[in-house]
Structures are given as C-alpha cells and as structure tokens.
Amino acid sequence: MPEPIRIGISACLLGEKVRYDGQGAHAKHLTGVFADSFEYHPVCPEVGCGMGVPREAVRLVGTRENPRLKGRQTGRDWTDAMRDWAEGIWPELEKKRLCGFIFKAKSPSSGITRIKVYPESGGQPVSYAGVGLFAGMVMERFPLLPVEDHGRLHDVVLRGNFIERVFVEHRWNRMLDRGATMKNLIDFHTRHKMLIRAHDVTGYRELGKIVAEGGKGDLPKRFARYHERLHRALSLKPTIKKNVDVLMHVMGYFKKVLSRDEKQECLEIIENYRNNLIPLIVPVTLMNHFVRKYGIEYLREQYYLNPHPMDLKLRNHA
Template identity: 40%
Template sequence: MSNNINIGISSCVLGEKVRFDSGHKVSKFVTKELAPYFQFVSVCPEVGMGMPVPRPTIRLISNDERLALVETKDSTKDHTQAMVEYSKSKVAELEEAQLCGYIVCAKSPTCGMERVKVYKNNGAENIGVGLYTNELMQKMPWLPVEEDGRLNDPILKENFITRVFTLYDFYQSVGNDLSRGSIIAFHSRYKLTLMAHHPNSYKELGRLVANIKDYDLEEFYQLYRVGLMKAMAYRATRKNNTNVLMHLQGYFKRNLDKKEKAELRQVIDDYRVGLLPLLAPLTLIKHYLKTHPDEYLEQQKYLEPYPQELRLRYGL
C-alpha cells in the first residue's frame, strides 16, 4: 500500500484547529479512509499569510471589476494583496512537490473551489472561487481539485480518486522516465479508461500520441498531461461504461461457451439498466480473464484504477 502519493489539503479538513473561530472541519473520509494511501500536504492560506487564530471573519467583495478579500466587520481592512502574494509563492512551491490531487474546504473565501459567496452592494451571489484555490487551478490546470463536502457523493468521490491515481501513475511511469516509448505504453494502458470517461478525448489523445514524433518531448508531456487529466475530469457514465464492458466482452468471444457468454451478456445488461453496480460485470470479466489470460486486457487500468480496498465501485 503506497502512501507516498502527495495530496494537498486545507488544514481544517485534516482536523487542524486553524479556522477563524479556532475550530476545524475534519473529514472522516479523509482522515480514516484516505490516510493509508496518501501523504497529505497541509495548507491553511489564512494562517500561512500571517493571520492569527482566532481571527476576524473575511469575505470576498466585488466592486468596480475588482475582487477583494476584506474583513466582514470592517471592509477597510483589505487582505487581497497579501493573499495573492502568499498564494503565488505557495503554489510555486507546491509545483515542485508533484502533487497528485488537492482537497479544499468548501465555501471558503480563500479555499473554496466554486459557488463561494461574493458580496456586492445589493447582496451576495454564490459565484466566486477562493483566491488561493483560484491561483492553484490557474497554475496547475491538470491537478484534480475537489471540495471536502462533495467527497460525500459516491460518484464524485470515485471520480476524484480515479484522477489522483491516474496522475500518480503518469508521474511514476512517464515523469521519471520521459520517452516516447513510456508515453505510448502509458496511453495504451488507459485506452479503456479514457473511453469510459470521455470518448471524444480518447480519440483526440489517440491522434496526439500517433503524432508524438512531431513534438518536442517536454512540450508533448505538458500537452498530454493537461489533455489526459481534462478527459478524466468527465465522470464515466453508465452508457460509456456499458460500451467499454461490451468492448471487453468481445475479447472473450472465442474462449467462452454459450452459457458463459449469455451470463456475461446478462450481467452487462443488468448493469446498463441499473439493476447491478459496475462491480458485478467487472468481477465476472476479471474471473474470465484469470481463466483466459490476455496480456492487453490484463494491463488495462480500467479493471483496477485504484486499490480495491477503497471499495469505491460498490455504489456505481
């Protein structure tokens, strides 16, 4: 079990008492279920830029095209510049840490990923992104970023963890051994995964890889990483998963007898209509793969994108 996968995280989500009221927002999923697999890199931008604990509450306000981070009770106390400077230097430092994901605190004016309250003269709208997280996502567009609360949704949770393990695998396979061969081998292992997440991106990345010799390797690495992680951000739908399962089924047509073929067809169809979770057809396919080995299928990450112990496909 590998826990050298670096994940950035808002300190309060880890249970550190760094919030404005000296409280925290601990996530049991993070501290109990994810901790064995990940090395957490804890960041609280507000404490990082020098604010005390406890501290006055802050919020985002919008005036004359400018977004500002000010104290709630005294908007003349403006922390925008300090936060922007801190965010830039911290994110630059984190780029060196080869992060594979980031879990941020929802609704926070510094850490929120979406729908953060922005106050205007005539009230507030949930349209903002926290200043720190905005810098993070601008500088590392390939990085999987998710909010603590959204990780309670089984589909969003599974998608985030899949992206984290994909990026980690990319760094392990390609980052440490950058060559055309290592990229082509990596892409080959993710063909079915990409088909399930976003068929259009699967085609685009396939074309990109086919023309790899036309690119400078470093430039290709950057292009492919962004394309790969953008594709993975699309959630694998039931329809796309069904197409991949039917594609997998095709590999066994010579090896299975009539009864086994019918059983596999039925289990895939039961998944397609929502009677069974994705785990059911995958378990059967893995069983047939043991009896009828196939080198190409055995290396497909689609069959096991992350450790089974995380039990993330039970609810899909």
C-alpha cells in the same frame, strides 16, 4: 519505496483548529481508510498569510472576476498578503508533486465554486459564483491538477472520478520519472485506453491521434498536449452508458474463448448493471476473473479493470 501519492488539503478538514472560530472542520469521509492510500499535505492560506486564530471572518468583496478578500466587520483587506504568501509557497508545492487538492467548501479563501461575492457597499451578494482567492490561485498555477471541494466528495460518483484522476496523475508522474520518451508515452496510453474511453470517447480518439504521430514534432510539446487533453477527458464523469460500452469492448476480447454459458452470464451481468440493479464492481470482477482464467495479457494491463485499491470501495455503489 515508491513515491507516495500526495494530495493537498485544507488543513481544517483534517481537524486542525485553524478556522476563524478557533475550531477545525474534520471531514471524516476523507480520513480513515480513504487516507490510507494518500499522503496529505495540509495548507491553511488564512493562517499562512498572517491571520490569527481565532480571527475576524472574511468574505469576498467586489466583482466575481476580481474580488478582494476582506474582514466582515473591519473591512481589512487581506488580498495582497495572501497573494504574496502564496507566491512564496509555490516552490514547496511543486517539490511535493501533488496529484490533487481537496479544498474547504464554501470558504472565501479555499472554495472552488459557488462562493458568495459581496458589493463594496454591503448588502446582499452580487454573485454566488465566485472562487476562493487561494483556490483560484492554485488552479491558475497548476491548471492540470485534479481539484475538488470536500462537500462534493460526499457524492460517490464525484468521489470516484476525483480519486481516479488522482491515481492517473500519479502514474503520469511516475512515467515521466522513467523518461519522457515515445516508448513510455505509448505504454502509458495503451494501459489507460479503456479507462479514458469510459470518461470521454472523443478524448480517447484524440489522445490516440497524438500518440500515433510517432516521432513527428517536438516531444515536450507532444507530452504537454497529451497531458492537457487527458486532463479534459478525465474531467468528464463516467456514466452507466459509457461503462457498458467499455465492458462490451472488454468482452469482445473473450469472444473466441468463452463458453456459451459464460457469454450469457456476461451479457446478463452487464444488462443488470445497465439497469442500475448492481454496482460496477460486479461486472468488473467477472471480467477480471476471465482475464485470469484465459490469460488475456492486454486486459491484465488495463487500468480500467484495476484503477485504484479495492478497499476504497469506489465502484461498490449501484
């Protein structure tokens, strides 16, 4: 059996009753059909570091650059306990080979953005731009890991971008399992060209240059540079304009075989997508039809046309 696609997730989001009030925070948009494609690895850093259930609520105190995790009423400092616990679970997370992590939004331990940081003396927050203590440690330890908070994943564009990155990370790991060779890197890059281009044209060109270096230089460093630049490229969201550019590029592979009516149909569908009248799945489905009809093998191998399971419906929204 192929290795499952494992995603770390705040345990409360799966409904586990581990929150400070003894309740869960079941995120229904992350379970059901969505979860069928993944194997979730639940983590609760507050319970993990020794806090009970129920427990005193905590908050970040100090400065945004160096906050402490403290109890709201007693001021008990949990920072070192959580750091020590996290150091102990890194080997387990590395063994799991996570392809992404979904954190609890607004959590002082697990939020990845816009977390309130309070002054030592109390009163109003000194910053609204903090990062949860545990989430910050995960992102520092695994800087190329796709991460999101569960609140932002209600947005269909952000959800699609995150899941796309998760699948790319999984394919990257599978490629490494086959061997960190130039042949495998070239194959990986070739099949992801159009997908990368839909995120970041500049990144697409720079990644092509890294691959084109051939046998020059240290291969492990080459792979590390490629992976880091790939991460930055895919962090940019695809837009209608970027997708139209890729769709027109795809259409170029059919220019010698399409009939006049087929060309007109393609152009009309792409234009309707450009005007936000139809979702991306419509022109992509048409392109896949022509790939099968005319046997364009290069396009058949492009992950842009089939980046993830269709039942996730990530391209079904105009």
